[in-house]
Amino acid sequence: MRRLLRGEAAVWGLLVCLSAAMAGVSFGYGVTREGGQVGPGFLPLVSGAALAVISAACLLRSVRRAAPEPEEEAADPRRVRTLWTVFGMLLVALLLVPLTGFLVAFGLLVFAVSAFVEKQRIVSAAGVAVAATVVIYAVFVLFLTVPLPAGLLGVGGDG
Amino acid sequence: MLDNLMMGFGAALTPANLLWCFVGVLAGTVIGLLPGLGSTTGVAVLLPLTLSFEPLTALIMLAGIYYGAQYGGTITSVLISTPGEAASVVTAIDGYQMARRGRAGAALSIAAIGSFVAAIVSLVLLVAMAPPFAKLALDFGPPENLAVMLLGLTTIVSFSSGARLRGLAMAVLGILLATVGVDAATGLPRYTFGDVDLLSGLPFVQVMIGLFAVGEVLYQIRQGAAAPIRARFRDLVINREELSRSKGAIARGSLIGYLLGCLPGAGSTLASFLAYGVEKRVSKHRDEFGHGAIEGVASPESANNAAANANFVPTLALGIPGGATTAVLLGAFMMYGIQPGPLLFDEQPELVWGLLASFFIGNVLLLVLNLPLAPLFAQMLRIPYGYMYPLILVTSFVGAYSIDNNMFSVWIVFVSGLVGYFMKKFDLPMAPLVLGLVIGPLFEKALVQTSAMGDGDLTLILTRPIALVVLALAALLVAGPSLLKLLPRREKETV
Incomplete structure (x- = not known):
């Protein structure tokens, strides 16, 4: 049942x-x-x-x-655990947006998922996270002038 | 007409127009690549940049963005199952499966070729038949539109092979969810629970991003990271057999796309779904559909491009936008002081024919640009999934945010992602849900208008010849497979 x-x-x-x-x-x-x-x-x-x-x-x-x-x-129980871990991290990132701003919250998400969930090398994960954040900032904030939420930190929202 | 077309090419082939056509096509492709940023958003966002241009140059660039974005949306549909455009949703079904089997380059190539052929065929038809088709479209009232949408729904449900009941459930769920928001006829808010963000209904593109992109990522995580595709470069190039299999699909897709694109409001999305449904019925390889059939990419891609061009029939000839993007383009016409309608062809021949000629040029540029790049785009799949999926999640959420610049969109993606995951887990078909969501508002509008025309009597639809023919087609789609199954049995019995 x-x-x-x-x-x-x-x-x-x-x-x-x-x-x-x-x-x-x-x-x-x-x-x-x-x-x-x-x-x-x-x-x-x-x-x-x-x-x-x-x-x-x-x-x-x-x-x-x-x-x-x-x-x-x-279904492999480890993969199911990973799924819900990523889902939880996604939720945390969304809840962090008002505090840290969109770019920081999602940059941290990329880093945390790559480094701690997918066990990629810390340096590579940090590099990918920074590169992704910069590209998103350039395309969405600078080029398309999307006013991403800057949060209390005031980072990356000057679209 | 040939004189007009030559005059159009003369106007379009100036260095400045060629340059901005190229910029438009390139920018459109890039915009289409970004989840959530489709052609409508792209044209709307870049429209202010063209205000200082000559009207023809500006319209050429904006039209370039329109069909460039169609192809860009296809790239993400195929590579990461994230349609950048509503019209590319159906392409994700087989395109993504092809990509997982190492045939991403072939899928992208056939999409480029199919789109090009469809664009050229539809443009020839557009140039030759715009006036008579405009007259026919004028005969389409609410009952006919209602019948076309019923045909669209029937088609989509009928291609949920082996799971028609599930397909039907998802299509009806889509229509039900599309009723959230302000009722267009009376202004009454429905199922909004006092939330201002819900007044305009569930945001379709955001729901789509959640269902397809986030849902797919979550499902892939559960399945265990899909291994990066290690296809050799030459395996990414389309082969002769795939080209041969796609010919019929491209021809049928182009025709369906053109016919539906001529109808105001029918749009590229319905055309792509219908073309896919028809292809699944007639293809010799129908068993491969859903598992990476190249016809499942060729047909909807041809259809959506043909429809995108045909959308200009009602836009130019009647001043009625064929779809969302042509509605924005119609706004652009007004901003430049041009009034589209039957008189436009007589009053501004250079502008109209120059714009139509630029479509030919733009589509050639698109093919030249994208065909060699298709295998290169496919190299994206070599990136380990452990890096790839966090990036897909981020671009999906930021793309969704950029549509309306609010966090409500982001939360919609989050919730839709969870729904999309469970739909994949329980093998519930997504295409009928998406189509239900897209045509829900149009369906209700046609239903209300038909009811008003018949003083509450909806059987009015059965008294209209065109609607009756369309409904008969829908009935044939439902009953056709059963009838076909009966035929051979009878033959065997008589032998």
């Missing part, structure tokens, strides 16, 4: 809930207008209801297929 909840069935279950909720909310927008014309809630209702039905059918199929997915079994 735990496997089922973690697997494809959970995705379809989530879609059933999401689509049913969106279809339910659509009544509040007005499904039809005067003269029976299509209203703002019509397409959300029809597509939401249709998706709920299709997702329920897919959910049933997944549950009946009960056997664990071979691909799920084949």
